[in-house]
Amino acid sequence: MSLIIAYIGKKGCVMASDKRKIAYFGNKDNLAQLEDELYAGKITSEEELTNRAQELDIQIKLSSDGNKISTIDDVVRGEVSSKGAFETKRKRIYGTTNGYQIIELIGSNITSKNSGEKAIIIFGNKYAKAEAEKLISKKWKSSLSLKYMGDIFAEIIKEISKSTPTVGGEVDVLLKQPQYTPQEAQKHLDEIIETDVKLLSKFRQKLQNDLIEKSREIELASKIIDEGSVGKVINVDGKMLEVKLNDKTVAYDGNWKELAGPNENVIMFTESDDVKVGDEVVIEGEDLCLKKDKSSLKCNIILCNA
Incomplete structure (x- = not known):
């Protein structure tokens, strides 16, 4: 659910995008039907989208805070993506003076790549692309300055947003005008993309590790x-008690690091003056206490079943 318009040529690179994001939840077949209607331009407003989604029992969430374009050094990057059950598919354009490259990725693996020296490139669904092409043919002239091209692209995106909820009216515009020959541009883009994809791979690995850790927690x-x-x-030292865990209990700290396993010892504290070696420690009603008199105990650990 994006519309990105980019110009790349001898003047530099200018790129504009909307900020619309749409999240869907519901039946896969009904979702496919809703998307087909959206991409064909049959649904023309947010109200129509909401009503049609309800008819198909699809939950949707609309927002206008997506950052789809950014700059890396003296390159402008645009990205559209779609999330599948297991992997995210991405399509990216990197543009600078006298050069661009378009790559497609599954996860952080590049599946296709093509390049060029100058072009007007549009990322978007079928309806939005067709509308953008019509409006560009009317408004764009090669003699325009890069900044004015950006203004025209922004106007086009805003105009299209009035006829489809897949495009939002909030727009970002970025431009870069370094001095590169076509050969220098492609070499620089190769370097930028290599670094950028490596960063994506590291980010995905961190995300995966975080998810694994969260699942463990x-x-x-x-x-x-x-x-x-x-x-x-097993030992009483004033208010400090040494407690031997039974063979079914494990102790963790607040970060879920294991501190003591079954049959190992932990430290607890009591306010009672009547604690004896051999007293049983229990949890009753989620309260840690001595079994014999329910006197409260405290500890900075989490007790779990082994």
Whole structure:
């Protein structure tokens, strides 16, 4: 759900994009039908989209905060993407003076790549692209300055947003005008893309690691003991108790790092003056206490089933 318009040539590169984002939730077949109607221009407003989505039992979320274009050094980059069940597909254009490259990625792997020296390039759905091409043919002239081209692209995007909810009325415009020959431009783009895709790969790996860690935390949290025995007191030193965990209990810190396994010792604290070696430590009603008199205990650990 994007519209990006870019000019690349001897004057430099200017790129404009809307900021519309649409998230869908619902039946896959109904979603495909809704998208077909959107891309064909049959749905012309946000109200129509909302009503049609309700008819198809599809939940949608519209927003206008998507940043689809950015600058990297003296290159402008635009990206459209779609998220599948397992991977995100991306299509990117990198533009600078006298050169551009378009790449397609699945995850962080480049699946196709093409390049050129000068062009007007449009990323968008079938309807939005067709409308943009019509308006560009009416308004664009090669004699225009780069800044004025950007203004025209912004006007075109805003005009198209009035006839389709797939394009938003909020617009970003970026331009770069370095001095490059066509050969220098392609060499520079190669370097920029190589670095950018490596950063994407690192970001995806971090995201994957974060998801794995979050899944682990959720799994461990589901094992937190809220009822039952956890161990026995083996040493009393004033208000500080040394407790040996039973063979079914593990202790973690607040970051889910294991501190003590089954049959290992942990430290707890009490306000009671009547604690004896051998007293059983339990959790009752989510409260940590001594079984014999329900006197409260405190500790800076999380107790879970092993």
